[in-house]
Amino acid sequence: MKSLRLIAESTYTAWIIVVGLSVYWHYRIEQEVPKPYLDEFFHVQQAELYLQGRFDEWHPKITTPPGLYLVSLLYLGFLSVTRLINYVHVADLRRTNLGVAGLIPFHFWFVINEIVVGYDGYRADRIAFPMMWSLAELNHAVFNICLFPPLFFFYGLYYTDVWSALAVLTTVQFYQRKWRKFLVAAGIASLFFRQTNIFWVAVYLGGSEVIRQLKRGRIGIEYPSTVSVMDIVAGSWQHSCLYDPLINQASFEDYVKFALSLAAASITGFFQILPHLKSYLTLLAAFGLFILRNGGVVLGDKKNHLASIHLAQMLYIWPYFIFFSFPLLYPYILNAFIPQNYMLLPLRTGSIRHQLPRLKVAVPMMGIMLLVVHFNTIVHPFTLADNRHYTFYVFRLLLRHPSIKYLVVPVYFICAWAAITALGGLPNVQVPTSSTASQPLVIVRRGKRIRVPPHPSSWSVNGRGHRVSTAMMWLLATALSLITAPLVEPRYFIVPWLLWRVHMPSPWPTGEEAAAKRRKKIRSFGAWCKATFYARHDHRLWLETVWFLLVDWAVGYVFLHWGFEWPQEKGKVQRFMW
16 A cells, blocks of 8 residues: 555656646637547547437448447446536547546556566566666656647547557556456457457567566576577577577567577477467457458448558658657767767767678668568558648658658668667666676587677676667567558657557666765756756656647647638648647
8 A cells, every 4th residue: 555655656747737637628629629520520429329229320430440439438328427528528538538648658657667677577576676767767768758739639539549558557457467367358448449459458568478477497598699590599599598688789680589498498388388379369269259250340331441561650660760869869960970079068868880780781771671662552542632730741742853762761770770779778877787687597409518608798788788689579469460550640650659658668777776866966057957947857857748748738739729720621620630
């Protein structure tokens, strides 16, 4: 009870501000847009059918499952029974999403807390490391994530996206705490909001569980080394252990080594892993039964939402990340291309030039991207037929000249590098690994015993960011959830961004000495300002707050006040939105 009370008190300020801003946004929409807008027409009509008990009727334009309408049925049914409402208005349905603004900060808090404190996954206790994020920074990060513009925008409209995100986050929480029965229930609930959530609750979490079990009680190959691919595979095969270096020490070859190591270790440890995958296999089986019964993935409008391979989605996502998260990512770009002695002192976080892709990797990767752009650029008819969405203007720019879509390939590449590198943390954080991780590994190949020594500069995952396995599982789930969608919409990138953002490491060193410096008393107003905005608080969080508030305000203002008319629909206001 004491820990729960501490959590509630620590998140109170962030919670009250998020809820206050969301309520104001809902109020402004109700003033300016009292009638259903765009896809709300379909969702409101379907919700009304459910409220009337007509569960066997389905709107032909709705592609997603009925989770949103079931939530509305419970919420509005309760209000009706208690006689708090007599007539259902679109505002009442929109409040179904507004309620998420009051719930989701706590879910973010729990998820990030498990990641940054360090849950060992095997015992009920925690790793003996002090928190890398201070309590103020943790609350600040939660506050910022709740303001993420594509998420915040839909707090005020009747769309499925905010409940979909909440359901996925809830499932991640149950995975972290190893509550498997609740995980299955939450995973199935997430599928009632969006079908592509199967890749997050089954593939992403299932893959993470495989990695967690392979590392349990085994010596890992936890360092970048010059050992050949065959030696890595042999070691993984013989010991069922993983080659899983830290992102900030890994090269492109290390990602390939990890994939092969995971395959070899999974095969030899299959029967030890299988019992731990029952929850995720149950979710996959349930989803498979749904597809068989439904005759496909989408429920309605199947002609315009045919599943296809759309690899270019994995190019578009990276500028999306940079646009929204450049306050977090700018240090990586600056430190990669500008020498330290030419930078302002507060920006000197250590060079990461060693993490830049080598030419022999960059050229083939950009070549593959060019092939994807040339052969797999899919422009859905809806994209260029509706000028109310911002993607209309992005694609109109990309297609203005045939060469533009090829010229932006280096932008895709640099943005992808920055987003993945950020999961490894800034290079100014150094904590040695435990003694277990530094044990050598002995493998037998061709009758010879090969002793693989530990890398002399190994670091703990809690001290310096995440390992290659985290990035690979995230990339796999992101790719599966996006490349099957022919339509490009910012809403589809919400869950990938959220799960990328909650894994963002702290830039601060850990350890008692570093923690003591951050607890040192402040004796002047100037020192307080320095500590609050930079020295003891990640300044990138302040930049992120300002940027998100600015984007939220700009998008909200344009939506509410920059309406226009189509010649074919005189007197009807059209509005810009995500």
